[in-house]
Amino acid sequence: MLFMGKDTKLKGVISLAFLIDGVRRKYFMNTITGARVLLETLKREGVTDIFGYPGGKVIPIYNELYDFKGIHHILTRHEQGASHAADGYARVTGKVGVCLATSGPGATNLITGIMTAYMDSVPMVAITGQVSTDQIGKDAFQESDITGITMPVTKHNYLVKNLRDLPRIIKEAFYIAKTGRPGPVLIDIPSDIQGQKMDFNEFDRLYNQELKLESYSPNYEGHPKQIKMAAKLINCAKRPLILAGAGVIKSRASSELIEFVEKTNIPVAMTLLGLGSIPSTHELSLGMLGMHGTVASNYAVYEADLLIAVGMRFDDRVTGKLQEFAPNSKIIHIDIDPAEIGKNKKPDVPIVGDVKEVFKKLIEKVREKEKDEWVEQVTQWKNEYPMTYEKSDVEIKPQQVIEKISEITGGNAIIVTDVGQHQMWTAQYYNFNRPETFCSSGGAGTMGYGLPAALGAKVGKPEETVIAVVGDGGIQMTSQELMTLAHFNIPVKVVILNNSYLGMVRQWQELFFDNRYSSVDLEISPDFVKLAEAYKLKGVRIEKPEDLDRLLRENLTTNEPVLFDIKVSKEENVLPMVPLGKASHVMIGKKGEL
């Protein structure tokens, strides 16, 4: 054809311009923005999902996210939701969870989630936007000193002052977050740095430089002499007991723990966050210890002559009155963090190292042992004092709901809880079969954690059934994340144990403050089913015991998000209980002191 139309000519010119630009970028000057540097580095660190919320000082990052391939961004409805979601994601995958927020209020909204992750040693990288470098310190719009504010609740944090440092900083942040004792790391990136340009090859070179962290080198091995001493103590002990904490799960040492236990026939008590490290139904599992632990666990601690404390930190909810904790016992303490050794309880044999590595060596050195009188004794306690509650035909008991969920899922779901009585009932009545299936805010006790953390867990493990067990109080702290479930069609099951109270506080007021129920009444609450519907989710109300089994079975393992509002007996208490400040073997049960 001799003559081209005007439009066709124009298209031709535009295509040519694009082609030239492409060639120029590829072979001569392929520059990328700081925001792009961030995303490229995250991708190289294996990040596939980010939880976040945009704002003025991260717009350049969101601009790059717009068409960036390989990273999926989930818009939560509050930054707190983003940090808890990153936490839930990390706990079930073992990967580093990533959250992103703008400067000022966006950044400060992340803090509760960062602190929660810090207290429970969860690997997380939190990225925040900051005002531009020339405005820092001038009270610019939405400026906050987030590195200063988060100093006590992060393992490390960074304010990026030069784009050339960014690839190294991100790489370091991931390394620090996931190695040694895991924890959250925050990276604060001023907006001008996000917009500055860098040559792609230069980025590549900077990223590939070897990490040099001189003052940080976690010890994984465990000292051979200490391990030998530990084995000697274990071989001589008459009444040994293992206390398994979150460290067992974080170092993925469950199978080594089980091998060790089966070789030596030593019983195991677990901390709240250690649940799942050995199946609850294992004959040598005594269940949880501590304030709401089993009688068998707490009695065993009192009677033991050797405690093998593994990846746990003698938290006060575990020990009760510290001076009277394990009074007749020698202690072997295995932990990756040297700062934990002797912090609360002085061990006879400290071993600083990774639980998995240490156990591999211990298994070789300990003698095989048959079940003996000690195992008989703890089994007798187990049988004599099982977890029990009074059943009812007229009202649903909260413990019954958890037992039912355990039965329906076969103990194989991922269970995420909020904080309160329902959390403790879940720990007591759900039979955890395997590690990385229980997320709960142990150290911080953060109400509002459950729903967003479950959302993150489901994104991390889409093939698993994820159930959030929450209270009628806690759900109201982060209920906006129901919208995130609906928006991204994340099929989490949210089970509200609705007792119309801030139940755990009410329990303390009943038992220790003369029944003076002060500000714990939640009778005036939203209609949760209508709330679910307002968020475009299915809501199911269960009020009668006879409907519980059917309605749970029909809706618990389907592939859609569902919210259950389950009316449970209002004034049920979590028992047994070690009253605050009492020795851990002094427990109260249904009929007073045990």
Ligand SMILES: Cc1ncc(C[n+]2csc(CCOP(=O)(O)OP(=O)(O)O)c2C)c(N)n1
């Ligand atoms: C953010 C936050 N605020 C306050 C508390 C104190 N607290 C612990 S448990 C609890 C009551 C929780 O009530 P609900 O969510 O209904 O759960 P329930 O105990 O009734 O199962 C409160 C207020 C907390 N742990 N976290």
Ligand SMILES: [Mg+2]
């Ligand atoms: Mg409640």
